[in-house]
Each structure stands twice: as structure tokens, then as C-alpha cells.
Amino acid sequence: MARSYRKNGVPGEPGWPVFGKSLALLRNPAKVSHEMVSKYGQVYWSNAFGRTNVSMLGPDANEFVLMDRERNFSSAGGWNPLLGLLFPNGLMLRDFDDHRAHRRIMQVAFKQPAMQNYVAKLNEGIRQGLDRWREKGDFRFYEAIKQLTLNTAASVFLGMPLGKEADRINQAFFDSVQAAVAVIRTPIPGTKMWRGVQGRKYLEQFFREQVPLRRGTAGTDMFTLLCNAVDEEGNTYTDSDIVDHMDFLMMAAHDTLTSSITTLIYELCRHPEWQDAARRECAALNLPPDNLPYEHLAELQIIEWCFKEALRMNPPVPSIPRTAVREFQFGGYTIPAGTTVNISPGYTHKMPELWENPQNFEPDRFSEQRAEDRKHKFAWVPFGGGAHMCIGLHFAYMQTKVFMYQLLLNYEFHLDDGYEADFQIMPIPKPKDGLPIHLRPLEEAA
Numbered sequence: 262m263a264r265s266y267r268k269n270g271v272p273g274e275p276g277w278p279v280f281g282k283s284l285a286l287l288r289n290p291a292k293v294s295h296e297m298v299s300k301y302g303q304v305y306w307s308n309a310f311g312r313t314n315v316s317m318l319g320p321d322a323n324e325f326v327l328m329d330r331e332r333n334f335s336s337a338g339g340w341n342p343l344l345g346l347l348f349p350n351g352l353m354l355r356d357f358d359d360h361r362a363h364r365r366i367m368q369v370a371f372k373q374p375a376m377q378n379y380v381a382k383l384n385e386g387i388r389q390g391l392d393r394w395r396e397k398g399d400f401r402f403y404e405a406i407k408q409l410t411l412n413t414a415a416s417v418f419l420g421m422p423l424g425k426e427a428d429r430i431n432q433a434f435f436d437s438v439q440a441a442v443a444v445i446r447t448p449i450p451g452t453k454m455w456r457g458v459q460g461r462k463y464l465e466q467f468f469r470e471q472v473p474l475r476r477g478t479a480g481t482d483m484f485t486l487l488c489n490a491v492d493e494e495g496n497t498y499t500d501s502d503i504v505d506h507m508d509f510l511m512m513a514a515h516d517t518l519t520s521s522i523t524t525l526i527y528e529l530c531r532h533p534e535w536q537d538a539a540r541r542e543c544a545a546l547n548l549p550p551d552n553l554p555y556e557h558l559a560e561l562q563i564i565e566w567c568f569k570e571a572l573r574m575n576p577p578v579p580s581i582p583r584t585a586v587r588e589f590q591f592g593g594y595t596i597p598a599g600t601t602v603n604i605s606p607g608y609t610h611k612m613p614e615l616w617e618n619p620q621n622f623e624p625d626r627f628s629e630q631r632a633e634d635r636k637h638k639f640a641w642v643p644f645g646g647g648a649h650m651c652i653g654l655h656f657a658y659m660q661t662k663v664f665m666y667q668l669l670l671n672y673e674f675h676l677d678d679g680y681e682a683d684f685q686i687m688p689i690p691k692p693k694d695g696l697p698i699h700l701r702p703l704e705e706a707a
């Protein structure tokens with residue numbers, strides 16, 4: 262099957278007829294990239310997910326593509342086949358000047374005063390969510406954190422109380438996120454893609470009706486902020502822009518947070534010494550166990566290392582696609598316009614040249630003493646980099662810290678003896694069995 266030849270001078274192989282390397286990549290992307298690198302080096306081509314891709318691996322490639330100093334690469338071209346139908350015109354699906362103009366307006370919703378309000382809402386939503394977990398005891402963590410993240414999103418992103426309408430929105434949103442990774446890409450009735458398209462329609466209608474009601478009001482949720490956002494030059498969003506950006510923002514935040522917090526919990530169960538250290542750090546703040554104020558976020562250093570390490574081990578966006586808008590040179594190859602290229606945080610994060618014991622969970626690799634992430638500016642790239650670098654990066658740290666703070670000060674958590682999770686990596690890392698864990702209120706565990 263592996264008929265290798267050069268395409269535009271780049272070595273590689275197509276993989277199986279029709280599927281190319283899709284199935285192998287879904288099964289084990291690390292294995293595929295290691296095999297390909299050992300045959301062809303860190304730049305190679307192959308077929309997957311209906312198109313020919315040139316993989317460009319390692320930190321130099323990350324820097325070249327993400328910084329894009331020569332304006333070679335379209336993010337819209339890379340992401341549209343995956344997300345265009347369900348999340349059209351989202352920020353990641355825009356390029357160059359148009360992208361910059363839209364990003365500038367969106368920044369309003371990520372400035373410090375906005376973030377302070379989100380932290381207050383996060384604390385409240387997480388407190389309510391964790392109270393409900395008290396009854397559960399033993400449960401599948403992945404599903405539970407997914408629901409909790411959806412519920413907090415209703416208040417933080419939409420400024421809505423929990424209830425029937427929030428449930429309907431959550432369902433519509435859930436359907437469109439599921440469809441983003443559906444195998445059947447045509448919306449035939451009954452398929453995930455069809456449910457996703459219906460979900461998108463519902464959300465579009467909801468946002469569209471709400472925009473005029475929110476313009477000119479003083480709400481502190483992300484939706485109301487976007488309705489009233491003005492950049493330094495006085496630019497604002499149209500109603501359609503707001504619909505598209507809200508839908509995309511909720512998608513971009515949801516699965517990434519669910520995935521990374523799940524990896525973090527798994528590793529903290531496997532490494533109780535880090536779970537205890539993180540708990541001691543929280544207790545040392547001497548604050549109520551159900552509220553982490555914004556001003557104290559920066560003090561949770563150990564949780565930050567642990568989260569960074571979880572993002573290194575299982576980056577929620579394991580590979581980042583672009584299309585070349587013009588011919589470019591990299592690694593001794595000349596690659597033509599129109600080529601789809603992929604860089605891979607997943608591969609870079611496990612390179613032994615960059616990371617000591619890359620398969621191990623060692624959060625102190627991010628400490629001043631070890632500082633492994635500083636060996637190369639693009640060694641650790643879970644949030645991407647350059648013009649499209651994740652705009653929700655600080656939000657992600659905030660939600661994780663508030664959640665971990667309240668969890669650690671109220672509960673102890675562990676796995677069955679000898680349990681090992683089997684993670685599906687593509688399109689987004691998640692434990693295949695949902696990660697069964699045991700949760701004990703601290704007063705019982707003592």
C-alpha cells in the first residue's frame with residue numbers, strides 16, 4: 262500500500278485508496294507521524310480526510326507557519342472544510358486584514374474588567390455544578406465536566422439563567438459541536454451533520470433575535486459585550502458578525518476546555534503527590550473554599566504548571582491546518598500555492614530533543630529551574646501562535662484554576678487501582694470510556 266514518491270519534490274506516500282491515512286490517524290496519530298518521519302524526515306506529504314496534506318513537523322515549522330511573516334498561509338482555507346458549514350465566518354475562518362479588524366473588536370470581550378466579571382460568574386456556576394457532584398460519588402468525569410462547562414457557558418457567554426431555554430440552547434450547541442467532527446459530512450436527515458445543521462439554525466435564530474435586545478444594555482456576559490463592542494477606531498460588529506462570532510466562540514471554548522481539564526484530572530489521579538501539592542497551594546491562600554477571587558489567580562503556580570503539562574501531553578488541537586496562498590520555501594523544499602499544510606503541536610510536544618522523559622507527567626518542567634518550554638519559542642504551542650493565537654487563552658487558565666481550586670478544597674479524587682485510560686486523540690483528545698473516577702468529599706476522605 263505504501264507506494265512512496267515525491268510530489269512537487271516533497272517525499273511521502275498516499276496511504277490507502279479513498280481513505281488515505283485517515284483511519285490510521287484516527288487510531289494513533291503519533292504512530293503515523295513517527296513512521297513517516299523515520300522514512301521521509303519532518304516534511305512529508307500524505308492523503309487524509311479527503312485531501313493531500315504536507316506535514317511540517319517540529320518547532321521551526323510551527324514558527325514558520327504560525328508567525329507567517331511572508332503571509333503565505335490562509336487559516337480559513339485550512340479550517341473551512343472542517344468547520345465552514347457549522348461555524349461559518351468565525352474568527353479562525355478569516356484571514357489577514359479582515360481577520361485583524363474582526364479580532365480587534367473581539368478584544369473588548371477579553372480585557373481585564375470583562376475577565377473579572379467572568380471569574381465571578383465562573384465561581385458561581387462551578388459552585389452550583391460541584392454541589393450536584395456531591396451526590397454522584399463515582400462517575401464518568403468527561404461527561405460531567407462537559408455538562409458543567411455547558412452550564413457555566415450559559416451564564417458566562419450568554420448571561421442566561423439555567424432552565425428550559427438554556428437547555429434547548431445547550432442541546433443545539435452540543436449538536437453542532439458533535440457535527441464538526443462527524444464522519445459523514447453531508448447533512449442527510451438522521452445523521453450527526455443534519456442535527457448539527459439544525460442546531461446551527463436554532464442558535465442563529467436565537468442570537469439574531471437577541472442582538473437588538475442586548476445592544477445598548479449593560480450586561481457583563483460575553484454576548485452582550487460583543488453586541489456593544491467598539492474598537493479604538495470606532496468599528497463595531499454587524500448583527501450577522503455577532504451571530505457568527507458567538508457561535509464560533511462557544512465552540513472554540515467548549516471541547517478544548519472539556520478535553521484539557523479531563524487530561525489534567527486523569528494525571529492528578531495518577532500522581533497524588535501533585536494533587537496534594539496543588540491542594541496545599543490552594544489551602545495556603547486562606548480563602549473560602551468556594552470562591553477564588555480574580556486577584557488571587559496568579560498565585561496558583563502549581564495548578565498552572567500541571568495544566569500546562571496536561572496541555573503538553575494531550576493538546577486539544579493536536580494539529581493545525583493552513584492552505585498556502587502562494588508558493589513558499591521551507592526545509593529545502595519549494596511548495597506550491599494551493600497546498601494544504603499541517604503543523605503538529607501533538608508531535609512537537611513529545612520530541613525528546615525538546616522534552617526530558619516526554620511521556621511522563623512532570624509539571625515542574627515548566628519551573629524556572631527546568632524551563633523546558635523555553636528551549637524554543639515554539640516548543641509548547643497548545644494555543645497556537647502569531648495572528649491566530651487563541652484569544653481565549655487567559656479565559657482557559659481562569660476557568661481551569663477556578664474549577665481546580667473549588668474541586669481540590671472540597672474533594673479528593675482517584676481512579677480504580679491499576680486503571681489506565683485509553684485516549685482517543687483525534688479530532689480532540691478524550692478518554693474512550695469517559696474516565697470513571699471516584700470523588701469523595703474531603704470531610705469523608707479525612
Ligand code: HEM
Nearest residue numbers: 352353513514517521577578643644645649651652653657
Ligand atoms: C485549553 C483550552 C483551549 C485550547 C487548547 C485552545 C486552542 C486554540 C488554538 C490552537 C487556536 C489557534 C488555531 C489556529 O491557529 O488555527 C485557538 C484559536 C482560538 N480560540 Fe482557543 N483554545 C482554548 C480555549 C479557548 C477559549 C476558552 C476560547 C474563548 C473563550 C477560545 C477561543 C478561540 C478563538 C476565538 C480562536 C480563533 C483566534 C483567531 O483566529 O484569531 N479558545 N485556540
